[in-house]
Amino acid sequence: xxxxxxxxxxxxxxxxxxxxxxxxxxxxxxxxxxxxxxxxxxxxxxxxxxxxxxxxxxxxxxxxxxxxxxxxxxxxxxxxxxxxxxxxxxxxxxxxxxxxxxxxxxxxxxxxxxxxxxxxxxxxxxxxxxxxxxxxxxxxxxxxxxxxxxxxxxxxxxxxxxxxxxxxxxxxxxxxxxxxxxxxxxxxxxxxxxxxxxxxxxxxxxxxxxxxxxxxxxxxxxxxxxxxxxxxxxxxxxxxxxxxxxxxxxxxxxxxxxxxxxxxxxxxx
Numbered sequence: 417x418x419x420x421x422x423x424x425x426x427x428x429x430x431x432x433x434x435x436x437x438x439x440x441x442x443x444x445x446x447x448x449x450x451x452x453x454x455x456x457x458x459x460x461x462x463x464x465x466x467x468x469x470x471x472x473x474x475x476x477x478x479x480x481x482x483x484x485x486x487x488x489x490x491x492x493x494x495x496x497x498x499x500x501x502x503x504x505x506x507x508x509x510x511x512x513x514x515x516x517x518x519x520x521x522x523x524x525x526x527x528x529x530x531x532x533x534x535x536x537x538x539x540x541x542x543x544x545x546x547x548x549x550x551x552x553x554x555x556x557x558x559x560x561x562x563x564x565x566x567x568x569x570x571x572x573x574x575x576x577x578x579x580x581x582x583x584x585x586x587x588x589x590x591x592x593x594x595x596x597x598x599x600x601x602x603x604x605x606x607x608x609x610x611x612x613x614x615x616x617x618x619x620x621x622x623x624x625x626x627x628x629x630x631x632x633x634x635x636x637x638x639x640x641x642x643x644x645x646x647x648x649x650x651x652x653x654x655x656x657x658x659x660x661x662x663x664x665x666x667x668x669x670x671x672x673x674x675x676x677x678x679x680x681x682x683x684x685x
């Protein structure tokens with residue numbers, strides 16, 4: 417089954433308009449934060465290997481490790497990667513598990529258990545089933561590949577922490593939604609769940625505790641100034657005379673006992 421289209425910037429705007437009609441908070445978010453950027457990645461083995469490299473490390477660490485792997489395995493292909501040892505892959509910065517995952521993906525691709533050329537014709541669940549055959553490829557990695565490499569319009573990576581945090585704040589939830597709750601919420605966003613995900617990532621990067629955007633910096637500065645003003649007002653306020661501390665009950669009891677002892681008549685031996 418061929419997908420109806422691959423996401424473009426125009427589709428993202430169309431999707432945000434549709435989401436705004438479903439939930440006015442999306443329309444307000446679009447007006448405040450602007451259109452979320454469309455993320456793209458190349459299709460094929462290298463894109464999925466790069467997703468493995470990026471698991472559970474910072475963006476900067478992932479880029480550095482990937483650059484070293486790409487320099488070693490040049491040109492990048494499953495067959496060429498299999499020619500290198502785990503020790504050589506680990507020397508690029510890959511962990512033991514990631515070196516094994518990279519080799520597993522290369523082997524599955526070389527032996528045609530994963531056929532990247534066939535993925536555009538498969539439905540979403542079939543894509544996930546094919547990709548997750550390889551060790552180290554879970555549902556989240558497969559969903560990210562579908563969104564960025566295949567441009568699928570209706571994917572919700574419900575295990576993504578950035579989306580979970582953004583959803584809690586954007587929708588004013590008391591607690592972070594677990595993946596099951598997030599998927600239930602996202603049912604209303606079909607067939608634009610990828611666009612909703614892109615917007616929630618975009619919103620997360622504009623949250624005051626996260627972003628370096630001018631708007632976020634301005635909010636943080638306003639909060640800092642307000643805090644300083646409250647502190648100055650407290651300092652300028654007339655201080656009340658300190659109340660005399662009442663002696664603790666235990667101390668009073670001890671003093672009474674000692675006084676009683678002193679006043680008690682001593683027995684003569």
